[in-house]
Amino acid sequence: EDKVVQSPLSLVVHEGDTVTLNCSYEVTNFRSLLWYKQEKKAPTFLFMLTSSGIEKKSGRLSSILDKKELFSILNITATQTGDSAIYLCAVYNNNDMRFGAGTRLTVKP
Amino acid sequence: KAGVTQTPRYLIKTRGQQVTLSCSPISGHRSVSWYQQTPGQGLQFLFEYFSETQRNKGNFPGRFSGRQFSNSRSEMNVSTLELGDSALYLCASSFRFNTEAFFGQGTRLTVV
Numbered sequence: 001e002d003k004v005v006q007s008p009l010s011l012v013v014h015e016g017d018t019v020t021l022n023c024s025y026e027v028t029n030f031r032s033l034l035w036y037k038q039e040k041k042a043p044t045f046l047f048m049l050t051s052s053g054i055e056k057k058s059g060r061l062s063s064i065l066d067k068k069e070l071f072s073i074l075n076i077t078a079t080q081t082g083d084s085a086i087y088l089c090a091v092y093n094n095n096d097m098r099f100g101a102g103t104r105l106t107v108k109p
Numbered sequence: 110k111a112g113v114t115q116t117p118r119y120l121i122k123t124r125g126q127q128v129t130l131s132c133s134p135i136s137g138h139r140s141v142s143w144y145q146q147t148p149g150q151g152l153q154f155l156f157e158y159f160s161e162t163q164r165n166k167g168n169f170p171g172r173f174s175g176r177q178f179s180n181s182r183s184e185m186n187v188s189t190l191e192l193g194d195s196a197l198y199l200c201a202s203s204f205r206f207n208t209e210a211f212f213g214q215g216t217r218l219t220v221v
Contacts, residue, residue, distance in 0.1 A: 031207045041197065042113075042212040043152075088152065092207045095165045097142065099152035 134202030
């Protein structure tokens with residue numbers, strides 16, 4: 001059965017720390033992997049990754065995909081309290097988009 | 110440009126009733142996907158519509174159905190509501206399936 005596993009499930013850091021969130025997947029007919037940030041309701045799109053080894057970057061956030069080892073990481077540098085949220089990883093196959101359970105990140109002042 | 114709009118934002122229904130939720134995608138987007146989010150199961154894919162046709166369907170009972178109109182707006186219907194249908198229902202809009210998907214604010218459905 002297809003699955004997307006995120007780790008850790010929960011993480012507490014202090015402002016200024018750097019964090020790495022992990023997403024591993026076992027999905028037939030993999031097409032792409034996406035990262036979202038969910039604060040209250042609507043998940044906000046962060047990145048979409050289709051090619052292995054190519055880093056996507058936006059400000060303090062970056063992400064990379066390893067299609068051989070079937071995982072992706074999301075890095076956040078110099079964390080701020082506004083980064084507190086649930087970070088969701090999702091994988092497209094031919095038929096649906098499957099989400100992981102999410103990582104709840106709490107950034108303390 | 111305007112984002113994805115879902116209506117209503119909140120709904121309270123009684124077991125056995127039916128409900129219809131609406132999603133207006135971003136202008137130019139032709140794919141609309143629906144998801145159910147619960148604390149226990151997380152985000153689960155319901156179905157995806159593209160150009161008025163259901164292209165993909167998740168593992169949900171037939172009580173969950175949907176449709177898409179020629180302007181790409183989509184509706185989702187749940188019949189014979191059960192307590193377990195209480196959830197946040199999210200729709201996502203994209204140019205086509207397997208492209209960047211943008212979510213609406215969701216409809217919070219409570220079944221009592």
